[in-house]
Amino acid sequence: MKWFKQITIAALIAVIGFSSVHVADAASKLSGKIVINGSSALLPLTLQAANEFKKANPKVKISASAAGSITGPQAVRKGIADIGAVDWDATKDVPGFKKFDGQVAHKVAVIPFATVVNKNVGVSNLTTKDLQGIFSGKIKNWKDVGGKDAEIIVVNRTFGSGTRVNFQDKALAGEDFMTKGDNYKEVKTSGDMKTAIETTPNAIGYMDLAYVTDKMSALSVNGVAPTEANVINGKYKVWGYGYYMTKGQPTGAVKEFIAYVQSAKFQNGSLKKLKFIPISAMK
Amino acid sequence: MLESSVAARTGSKPSELGGSIIAGSGKPFDRKKRLFAMNRFFRYICIASACFVCLILFLILILMFRTGVLTFRDISFADFFFSTNWNPMEEQYGALIFIFGTFALTALTLLISVPLSIAIAVFLSVFVPGWLKNALRPILDLLVGIPSVVYGYLGLTVLIPMIRNVTGSGMGDGILAAALVLTIMVLPTISRISDDAISAVPRKYSDASYALGATRFHTVWKVLLPSARSGIMYAVILGMARAIGETMAVVMVIGNTAQLADSLLKPTSVLTSNIVMQISNVPFDSTWNYALYLMGFLLLVISILMIATVRWLQRKGVQG
Amino acid sequence: MKSTQTANPFQGVGKMNRLNNRVFTLLVWIIGAAAILFIFGLLFLILEAGLPNLTWDFLFGLPSEIDEGGGIGPTLINSFYILGISLIIAIPLGMAAGIYLAEFAPDNKLIGFVRICVEALASVPSIIFGLFGIALFVEFFQIGLTILGGAVSLAFLNLPVLVRVTEESLRAVPKELKSASFALGGTHLQTISRVLIPAALTGIVTGICLVAGRAFGESAVIILTAGVTTSGEMWDFNLFSPGATLAVHLWYVQSEAIVPDAQQIAQKAAAVLVFVVLFINLVFRIPLWLKARKMKG
Numbered sequence: 001m002k003w004f005k006q007i008t009i010a011a012l013i014a015v016i017g018f019s020s021v022h023v024a025d026a027a028s029k030l031s032g033k034i035v036i037n038g039s040s041a042l043l044p045l046t047l048q049a050a051n052e053f054k055k056a057n058p059k060v061k062i063s064a065s066a067a068g069s070i071t072g073p074q075a076v077r078k079g080i081a082d083i084g085a086v087d088w089d090a091t092k093d094v095p096g097f098k099k100f101d102g103q104v105a106h107k108v109a110v111i112p113f114a115t116v117v118n119k120n121v122g123v124s125n126l127t128t129k130d131l132q133g134i135f136s137g138k139i140k141n142w143k144d145v146g147g148k149d150a151e152i153i154v155v156n157r158t159f160g161s162g163t164r165v166n167f168q169d170k171a172l173a174g175e176d177f178m179t180k181g182d183n184y185k186e187v188k189t190s191g192d193m194k195t196a197i198e199t200t201p202n203a204i205g206y207m208d209l210a211y212v213t214d215k216m217s218a219l220s221v222n223g224v225a226p227t228e229a230n231v232i233n234g235k236y237k238v239w240g241y242g243y244y245m246t247k248g249q250p251t252g253a254v255k256e257f258i259a260y261v262q263s264a265k266f267q268n269g270s271l272k273k274l275k276f277i278p279i280s281a282m283k
Numbered sequence: 284m285l286e287s288s289v290a291a292r293t294g295s296k297p298s299e300l301g302g303s304i305i306a307g308s309g310k311p312f313d314r315k316k317r318l319f320a321m322n323r324f325f326r327y328i329c330i331a332s333a334c335f336v337c338l339i340l341f342l343i344l345i346l347m348f349r350t351g352v353l354t355f356r357d358i359s360f361a362d363f364f365f366s367t368n369w370n371p372m373e374e375q376y377g378a379l380i381f382i383f384g385t386f387a388l389t390a391l392t393l394l395i396s397v398p399l400s401i402a403i404a405v406f407l408s409v410f411v412p413g414w415l416k417n418a419l420r421p422i423l424d425l426l427v428g429i430p431s432v433v434y435g436y437l438g439l440t441v442l443i444p445m446i447r448n449v450t451g452s453g454m455g456d457g458i459l460a461a462a463l464v465l466t467i468m469v470l471p472t473i474s475r476i477s478d479d480a481i482s483a484v485p486r487k488y489s490d491a492s493y494a495l496g497a498t499r500f501h502t503v504w505k506v507l508l509p510s511a512r513s514g515i516m517y518a519v520i521l522g523m524a525r526a527i528g529e530t531m532a533v534v535m536v537i538g539n540t541a542q543l544a545d546s547l548l549k550p551t552s553v554l555t556s557n558i559v560m561q562i563s564n565v566p567f568d569s570t571w572n573y574a575l576y577l578m579g580f581l582l583l584v585i586s587i588l589m590i591a592t593v594r595w596l597q598r599k600g601v602q603g
Numbered sequence: 604m605k606s607t608q609t610a611n612p613f614q615g616v617g618k619m620n621r622l623n624n625r626v627f628t629l630l631v632w633i634i635g636a637a638a639i640l641f642i643f644g645l646l647f648l649i650l651e652a653g654l655p656n657l658t659w660d661f662l663f664g665l666p667s668e669i670d671e672g673g674g675i676g677p678t679l680i681n682s683f684y685i686l687g688i689s690l691i692i693a694i695p696l697g698m699a700a701g702i703y704l705a706e707f708a709p710d711n712k713l714i715g716f717v718r719i720c721v722e723a724l725a726s727v728p729s730i731i732f733g734l735f736g737i738a739l740f741v742e743f744f745q746i747g748l749t750i751l752g753g754a755v756s757l758a759f760l761n762l763p764v765l766v767r768v769t770e771e772s773l774r775a776v777p778k779e780l781k782s783a784s785f786a787l788g789g790t791h792l793q794t795i796s797r798v799l800i801p802a803a804l805t806g807i808v809t810g811i812c813l814v815a816g817r818a819f820g821e822s823a824v825i826i827l828t829a830g831v832t833t834s835g836e837m838w839d840f841n842l843f844s845p846g847a848t849l850a851v852h853l854w855y856v857q858s859e860a861i862v863p864d865a866q867q868i869a870q871k872a873a874a875v876l877v878f879v880v881l882f883i884n885l886v887f888r889i890p891l892w893l894k895a896r897k898m899k900g
Contacts, residue, residue, distance in 0.1 A: 199443070429873075
């Protein structure tokens with residue numbers, strides 16, 4: 001009977017496999033057009049998901065662009081985009097931005113953020129208080145936080161950046177950023193931040209953990225290093241969810257696309273490779 | 284198309300042409316009338332195109348103006364133009380910093396780039412032998428095609444560390460870095476068009492000048508440059524326009540901090556960089572957004588003023 | 604030179620002149636040589652980082668988000684496609700409008716104002732044209748982020764420069780040529796098409812090259828009107844596909860991409876961009892050189 005069981009299982013697997021192919025076939029009849037706009041930090045994820053989704057559903061057209069987080073829900077409200085990618089929950093008020101009524105937020109990824117400094121800064125840990133002092137302009141010299149005698153150069157993201165909203169909320173506990181000073185500058189994108197931190201001595205900034213390279217040092221906050229494990233076990237607090245906003249509950253191709261991004265296959269595969277953390281990992 | 288059809292028709296013999304047309308239709312359609320009609324047709328096409336171009340441009344103006352004036356619903360005229368306090372989080376929309384920054388940056392850029400580019404134009408059009416000229420001109424054109432993102436990146440990674448080393452300042456971002464990057468960007472525009480203008484001066488002028496015993500310096504200074512002045516002015520205007528309007532590269536090296544640039548090395552912000560930094564990050568129907576559109580419109584007004592000034596100076600120069 | 608100096612009756616002035624002339628010549632040579640060295644240095648810096656590593660796989664491969672070795676194929680094709688469409692729209696319109704301003708327009712205040720406005724619009728940051736493109740194509744016509752929208756917005760961006768370059772070049776043609784053509788009984792159209800335009804061609808072609816180069820490197824307009832994605836297929840000529848160009852891809856790779864070889868992709872993409880601009884220049888210029896040679900021979 002053993003061989004019979006084996007054959008049955010094999011047949012079952014074959015049938016399931018076949019039917020899943022069949023399902024994919026059925027899904028590939030899905031057609032429509034999806035326009036995605038919004039956060040540039042989520043763009044690599046969106047592009048990758050779009051590529052994979054298009055392979056399974058050749059009739060669906062996906063065009064994605066990115067300008068800034070707030071563009072996402074705004075474009076959705078105006079009806080010029082089906083999905084708005086945003087780095088905070090746009091159905092709630094955050095500092096500087098009002099909530100968007102009538103939109104539904106779908107969590108798609110967990111984004112950890114890291115505080116980074118130039119290699120020449122000999123500091124490896126800062127407390128929340130230090131960070132508040134530095135980014136509000138009250139602490140101006142590295143020696144005040146245990147470093148050498150050199151002026152701190154603060155690099156900030158421009159207003160409206162989702163990374164900035166999250167960093168202010170989680171790392172600075174809501175404390176306001178400085179707005180002017182001889183050693184203060186703002187940059188537009190994560191890439192610019194990366195270049196600025198890598199090339200400017202005594203500089204401090206912050207970015208998604210995914211962008212941290214070995215040409216800069218990522219700081220521990222309150223003694224906890226910014227690692228994926230520390231985010232998952234709840235010790236490292238500076239992280240946020242990435243969201244897809246839709247006008248009401250999504251339907252058709254848009255619904256399928258969001259479902260695909262949230263599926264275990266994508267979350268544990270490509271999304272992990274892009275150095276985001278799957279939403280299922282968080283309790 | 285027009286050219287070839289005219290050539291084909293005027294090329295054929297009148298008698299044959301007339302004969303066939305007379306045979307084919309009642310009225311003779313003679314060449315004069317046809318040319319006349321073609322002329323008129325061509326003229327209408329040109330007028331229509333000009334109107335279309337104007338329509339598009341005015342639509343853009345209207346878009347910017349209509350959105351921009353909404354700013355004054357919430358803040359006063361004086362606040363916008365004469366306050367240096369730009370802090371949208373607290374409803375402060377003073378644009379003086381950016382207006383000043385734009386003027387300062389453009390002036391500094393022109394100060395460096397105009398003498399340099401005219402020297403390069405003279406070098407190309409007068410000094411260099413023909414074959415080298417033909418090789419060098421496309422290379423200059425090439426500099427225009429380098430995307431501004433690349434210029435910005437080079438500015439950030441090569442120029443700013445250099446400025447930091449030379450001046451000993453902590454950051455290096457500011458008006459000076461931006462002006463140097465812009466100089467490199469407008470150099471090809473100004474020098475290539477000036478070069479064309481100088482080359483277009485009829486040869487007999489410089490021949491006559493040399494024949495009168497003038498040195499090369501004299502010929503260039505007193506004959507070629509004055510004769511080519513209109514073209515050079517146009518080149519400067521075009522370069523200036525690019526300097527005022529350039530964004531992607533400036534954003535990367537100017538520091539983007541809303542503070543008045545009282546030093547060449549202090550991080551600051553100009554109209555364009557501020558628009559580009561913030562326009563994609565503000566709510567659509569906020570005073571902030573309107574203020575950015577107004578700044579775009581202002582940018583246009585500033586360049587119109589600057590261009591008018593240059594033209595006025597030019598006309599005054601011609602008369603005096 | 605020497606003979607002219609000895610023949611010069613004003614000896615004192617001659618000495619001054621000679622000194623001025625020397626200083627001037629030296630100065631121009633130094634600036635010229637320095638500029639050329641600088642340009643070659645810059646080009647070397649860009650090309651050296653990218654060109655040696657170029658492969659066909661890179662040029663025609665599909666971009667990748669996760670793994671190394673992504674290509675630029677669809678974006679490269681989009682670049683040419685969008686540039687082509689925008690030039691097809693912008694050149695005839697811009698030239699015709701330029702001809703109107705130079706030849707037909709009455710010399711009054713209104714036309715003077717239009718002229719200044721056109722010039723000023725060349726200084727508007729390209730992002731404004733991008734916003735206009737959004738207002739027109741995405742919001743008004745509702746076609747989304749497409750190649751068509753990007754190309755037309757790009758054409759609008761280039762119109763002011765083309766109009767003014769055409770007008771300036773036509774004005775630079777010596778009056779004698781025009782008078783001669785009229786005196787021979789040429790009509791206005793004949794004069795423009797057979798005398799003025801051929802004589803002004805060098806200037807117009809320079810303008811077109813400048814514009815094409817700028818359009819090829821433009822990213823802000825395309826990001827807003829054509830998106831950052833491509834359709835993900837090679838040789839997609841659908842006007843309604845999303846149309847990221849090479850410059851946009853460069854921006855994306857430099858600012859947001861997570862792929863480990865982002866830096867190399869950026870360097871190679873920059874090198875390709877510069878190379879293509881050189882190529883465009885050659886394509887437009889070679890006919891001019893041939894013509895010049897024919898005229899001489």
